[in-house]
Amino acid sequence: xxxxxxxxxxxxxxxxxxxxxxxxxxxxxxxxxxxxxxxxxxxxxxxxxxxxxxxxxxxxxxxxxxxxxxxxxxxxx
Numbered sequence: 213x214x215x216x217x218x219x220x221x222x223x224x225x226x227x228x229x230x231x232x233x234x235x236x237x238x239x240x241x242x243x244x245x246x247x248x249x250x251x252x253x254x255x256x257x258x259x260x261x262x263x264x265x266x267x268x269x270x271x272x273x274x275x276x277x278x279x280x281x282x283x284x285x286x287x288x289x
Contacts, residue, residue, distance in 0.1 A: 230267035
């Protein structure tokens, strides 16, 4: 599970912080709204890339829906 916090949304991209589990430190991911290109701006090293990938998946859903909440979350099992 991870929390997401919006940093930036514009015509070109959307950028969110992701907080794995209950951590206070974070990583940052972005998705290009036109090309779908994913970018890990800052990797949260302790958990590897898995949480960044889940965050990008959620950002793609946000782009599809056209809804960019200030705060959100992702859970999986």
